[in-house]
Amino acid sequence: MGRRGRGRRRGHRQRRRVTDVPDLTKEPGPEPGQDRVPPEAIVAIPVRHWGRWAGALVVCALLAWLAWSFVNSDIRWDVVGEYLTYDRIVEGAANTLWITVLSMLIGLVLGVLLAVMRLSDxxxxxxxxxxYIWFFRGTPVLVQLVxxxxxxxVFDTMNFGFYKDETNDIITPFVAALLGLGLNEAAYMAEIARAGILSVDHxxxxxxxxxxxxxxxTTRRIVLPQAMRVIIPPTGNEFINMLKTSSLVSVVQFEDLxxxxxxxGSRGNLVMELFVVATVWYLMLTTVFSIGQYYLERHYAKGSDRALPPTPLQRMRAHLTSFRTKSQVGGTTV
Structure with missing residues (x-):
């Protein structure tokens, strides 16, 4: 009886000790008679990267010096603005765009065919x-155009069986430019298409x-649609590169930009002014197609990315919203 009574008292003391342990998971409340004081807002002070600011200032200074040098050079900028919409320049830009699109279509169709042939048993x-790929990738496009x-x-006449004519009448400057650019591009597109086809799981x-x-x-309905996600980005780059490479067709007397x-420029003694005009036109054309390439890549990324990358307008809105939010913290820009 004595041992049993002592055991009961000892267990009662242990239970009382356990119940007296405070609950550390709960936040301590305010003392009686005191109000709860909210915690102070944390003001984040970013680390100053002085090296970045110094590098940015150096780059801005160099750009300002370059712009000032061109503005104060002997280039007649009023002539540049006048010839931007000159009829012959606009016609040359249209011919450049036309030969680029047709050459790219030939390169794309023939390149996919060559890629399938390359992977054939x-x-x-x-x-x-x-x-074919070895020859056209191994020789310069300028040599091929010539x-x-x-x-x-080499051939005075060309006989296709159903059509026969002199070679000079068939191989016009336009045809020579189309064959030179299109057949050369097909070799590069073949490797791009082959890489895209091999990227699809077997x-x-x-x-x-x-x-x-x-x-x-299977190739038409299963493999190629999935390979487009890999093929589209380098194809867009090839198109923009073709737009600039098309300037080589002037060697075969094709009237491009x-x-x-x-x-x-040579007739009016305005060589630099007209080259600046051509530069502006090339920049405008490549910018337009670069934007189109971005949205095309974004479209084909739907099946692979969980969230589509933001558009330039969405990025701009996000930066403006972030700037406003930071400006409201403490009334100053952080």
Whole structure:
């Protein structure tokens, strides 16, 4: 009885000790008779990166010096503004855009065909595609343009069976420019398309074949749509590069933007002014297509990214909202 009574008293003391332990998970309340005081707002003070500011000042100073040098040079800027909408310059810009689009279409269609041939199990098709890519990637596009333009030196006439004519009548400056740019671009597009096709998981092809699809239908309906996500970005870069490379067609007497600026400038002794005009036109065209390429890439990223990247307008709004929020903290810009 004595031991049992002592055990009961000891257990009662232990239980009382456990119940007396304070609950640390709860926030301590205010003392009786006192009001709760809210915590002070934390004002974040960013670290000053003086090296960044110094680098930015140096870059801005160099840009200002470069702009001041051109503004105060002997270039007649009023003439530049006048010739921006000159008829021959506008026509040359339209011809540049036209030859670029057609050459890119030839390069894209032929490039996809060459990529499929390169991946074929047929050794003849694979080796022919490899030889085409090897030749056109291994020679400069300027040399190819001159070769096409002077093809009449080797062949006086061209006989296709259903059509026969003199080579000079067939290989006009436009045709020479189209063949030189388009066939050269096909070699690069073939490698881009091949990389896109190889990026698709092989299990997709096996699943399509298990459903009864043949190889052509699998490539057209399963592989190529998924490969577009990889093909589109470098294709956009190739198009912009083609837009600038098209200035080489002036060598074969095709009246593109560069050829028009060179002719008009040399006749009026306004060489630098017309080259500045051509530069402005090239910048405008590449800017427009760069914006189009951005939205096209954003469209094909829907199936791979959880959240689409913000557009330039959305980024601008986000920066303005962030700036306003920081300005309201403490009444000063942080």
């Amino acid at each position: 047929n050794p003849v098709l694979s080796n022919v595609a490899w030889g 070769l096409w333009y002077n093809l009449s030196i 299990g997709q092809t096996e699943a399509a074949q298990a459903l009864g699809m043949n190889k052509a239908k 560069f050829w028009a600026a060179d002719i008009v």
